[in-house]
Amino acid sequence: MKKAVILLSGGLDSTVALWVAINKGYELYTLSFKYGQKHDRELEAAKKISLKANSKEHKVISINMDSWGGSSLTDKKREVENGEINRNDIPDTYVPARNMIFLSLAASYAESINAQDIFIGVSEIDYSGYIDCRQSFITAMENAINMGTVMAVEKNRPLKIHTPFIDKTKAEEIITGVDLGAPLELTWSCYRGSKKPCGTCDSCLLRAKAFKEAGVTDYALKA
């Protein structure tokens, strides 16, 4: 059985990506990060979702990236803004080099278990304006991984980064999730960590819009 490492934040994108990996028949190794987010709601969701997916392993890596702040998600002095962000600006929630760090750690994990496949739920079409969600970056990162790991260079076992939603809208992704039976009701998208999603941050607004567009009920809001 082929193994795959799946980056699992506990949000919509990564959860549906996990169900794509299930559908392709991989043995699942999920990877989540505690990187200085101000709340643990996503990580709690990731844990439940991993269990539901019957992951072989679920690793949580802690990194004190809040050491240098730079984002309203990790910098205790900065508030998460309300409302939709201007897609031409750098969002205040941008965490410098986050996906690069996550993919590096995914490559390390993959090499240690001899997996050649990594899944990440990024999209170029429908995203929060993060530069590290683009295919050009993912391709460059895959190349770096394949120049810097023993399994790729010396054992002729290159790694592949799968981006099943790179050219999909969030609504299309939700429809895929429903088709594959992904537990969308367990996912957490809100940037804030209250008991219920705030409904006013950019991530909540993007999610609501996508569910509406997909014509699907968001049962996470009814829990």
Add this chain to the structure above:
Amino acid sequence: MKKAVILLSGGLDSTVALWVAINKGYELYTLSFKYGQKHDRELEAAKKISLKANSKEHKVISINMDSWGGSSLTDKKREVENGEINRNDIPDTYVPARNMIFLSLAASYAESINAQDIFIGVSEIDYSGYIDCRQSFITAMENAINMGTVMAVEKNRPLKIHTPFIDKTKAEEIITGVDLGAPLELTWSCYRGSKKPCGTCDSCLLRAKAFKEAGVTDYALKA
């Protein structure tokens, strides 16, 4: 004053790289990692060396990479081997994707302080057989950084990874260190964490050979 992020393990290579950055007139931001090594001797050295260098900041990032072991440096079940390793084998001390993870975090730190320069003391000539010490990997990683950070893509401020010793032997590096006044006596190379360097692990043997070749006394051994 231009800022540089310097990857500082507390060993010889990174310490001399730091003094190269000093010599080039950079404002210094040193970055060390607690990544599940079995001992803290290197990190204690890094702290002292940063102070000596008058670094503007010294950040220590903790990552529980021992979560998946894969190396005798982080896996508590594996012993560090004695003696020089066969340079054609993968050393037991290889930590999967370590430099990729460190460089990703260096890029994140650099972006958060708006620095365009990163220094890393790797060598292709005289090294422990680690795949991620080669220029081909460093170049691929620099490319990934420049595809995945806002400062590079949108602000036309690309990052550069400096590898001052990439084509140097460790003996040449030691001579450079002496010339620049680097505090070689404060550095720690031993893979084991006893009070004194063990003198029998691969890293101790490489170091002793290089000091001998350079005709320089290793005062770290006399401390």
